[in-house]
Amino acid sequence: MSVFEALNAETLPVRLGSNQALTDRIGEDTGSWKVREVGDGNLNLVFIVEGSRGSVIVKQALPYVRLVGESWPLPLKRSYFEYHALVRQAERDPGMVPDVLFFDREQAIIVMEFLTPHIILRRALIEGQQLPRIASDLGLFLARTLFRGSDLAMETRKRKEDVALFADNVELCDITENLVFSDPYYEAKLNHHTTPQLDGIVAELRADRDLKVEAQRLKHLFAANAETLLHGDLHTGSVMVTPQETKVIDPEFAFYGPMAFDVGMLLANFWMAYFSQSGHEKDGDRESMREYLLDVVIDIWDVFRDEFARLWRNERKGILYQAALFEDRGDSLGAEQALDEVLQSIWVDMLGFAGVEMHRRILGLAHNADFETIADADQRARCETKALKLGRHLAVNRRKIHSVAEINALAERLEQEIVA
Numbered sequence: 001m002s003v004f005e006a007l008n009a010e011t012l013p014v015r016l017g018s019n020q021a022l023t024d025r026i027g028e029d030t031g032s033w034k035v036r037e038v039g040d041g042n043l044n045l046v047f048i049v050e051g052s053r054g055s056v057i058v059k060q061a062l063p064y065v066r067l068v069g070e071s072w073p074l075p076l077k078r079s080y081f082e083y084h085a086l087v088r089q090a091e092r093d094p095g096m097v098p099d100v101l102f103f104d105r106e107q108a109i110i111v112m113e114f115l116t117p118h119i120i121l122r123r124a125l126i127e128g129q130q131l132p133r134i135a136s137d138l139g140l141f142l143a144r145t146l147f148r149g150s151d152l153a154m155e156t157r158k159r160k161e162d163v164a165l166f167a168d169n170v171e172l173c174d175i176t177e178n179l180v181f182s183d184p185y186y187e188a189k190l191n192h193h194t195t196p197q198l199d200g201i202v203a204e205l206r207a208d209r210d211l212k213v214e215a216q217r218l219k220h221l222f223a224a225n226a227e228t229l230l231h232g233d234l235h236t237g238s239v240m241v242t243p244q245e246t247k248v249i250d251p252e253f254a255f256y257g258p259m260a261f262d263v264g265m266l267l268a269n270f271w272m273a274y275f276s277q278s279g280h281e282k283d284g285d286r287e288s289m290r291e292y293l294l295d296v297v298i299d300i301w302d303v304f305r306d307e308f309a310r311l312w313r314n315e316r317k318g319i320l321y322q323a324a325l326f327e328d329r330g331d332s333l334g335a336e337q338a339l340d341e342v343l344q345s346i347w348v349d350m351l352g353f354a355g356v357e358m359h360r361r362i363l364g365l366a367h368n369a370d371f372e373t374i375a376d377a378d379q380r381a382r383c384e385t386k387a388l389k390l391g392r393h394l395a396v397n398r399r400k401i402h403s404v405a406e407i408n409a410l411a412e413r414l415e416q417e418i419v420a
Helices: 009-015 020-026 077-093 121-126 134-149 155-164 169-180 201-207 207-223 260-280 287-315 332-363 375-402 403-417
Strands: 036-037 045-049 055-061 069-073 100-104 109-112 228-230 239-242 244-248 255-257
Touching: 009 045, 020 045, 020 055, 020 100, 020 207, 055 077, 077 100, 077 109, 077 134, 077 155, 077 169, 121 239, 134 228, 134 239, 134 244, 134 260, 134 287, 155 239, 155 255, 169 207, 201 332, 201 375, 207 332, 260 287, 260 332, 260 375, 260 403, 287 332, 287 403, 332 375, 375 403
Parallel strands: none
Antiparallel strands: 036 045, 045 055, 055 109, 100 109, 228 255, 239 244
């Protein structure tokens, strides 16, 4: 095995200049390659490499958490799971992830399609862009990848082999298990939040027994329920967009877990974007943007539910809820009853995962730019307080909530609250 060596803008053309996947896409004259390091995430190096024929993305894992530094080591094998997740997602919802051109496991390098003129969805929402396709595209992506990666659709041996493969993504699961479900609810070392403006509500949440019990129930579900292959970190920073196209990126947290997890994580980020809008109203009113964001949440859930039902009726070929027990016996109503119960279970768990995601993005280590780019600390704290309140409601009361419209109505009431 070759010794791992991190790339940089100078060494990349030398080390990858003979790679045919790159030269076929961007040209063989490495002297003319333009290399820019653009990674702004928490974990990896990311380069844009431009040549005479085109451009690619080169992504390399580092042996530590980039956000923290070498004091937090992390195995390079996470790129292996990202590669395999991208391959499976491309099969299950073609066109929704970037094309993978080359993978080097030893050097933890993935070379993939450069998405242009796409921008990160989170940035687009901060700028107030109302993109017409994201609700439909993301709802379909969720339904297709989650259904087709489960025992509802997959051949059982292949699925069990996949579960075994992704079970080794232990370290990234450990990050989620701690940073999402536990650390926000006590004085963990890596936590930070807007201070002192949030101190009061933070103390209140960390003393909330019902909330902590629900967070641990959700952690139990996350750790024990290997339903389907998840993206594992699906938020508005993991989506790239133009008005005409949506692409999902960065599935290095992929593993087999509960279907509801990806759905809840994603919807939580739209609710957080909603509460952040008052912090981005420099050039005018954002009321139409707020309405748009709440509509997106409704539409994502509706599209997900409808596509999941379509797949249930047409692609349910796995070991669960077999047609031999229902449709083949003339009992289509039984299959529909089972579908309703599965979707209801996803709905309830999705709300809980959304709630803890909103908490961890404000109280834990990894925050999001929706709030962090609000320069006025008092305004930022007001926005975050409203999101924290909604997150608590979703996590604790999820079994009593019946519709997205109900949640959106509460979000609108919270938005009108005057927060000291």
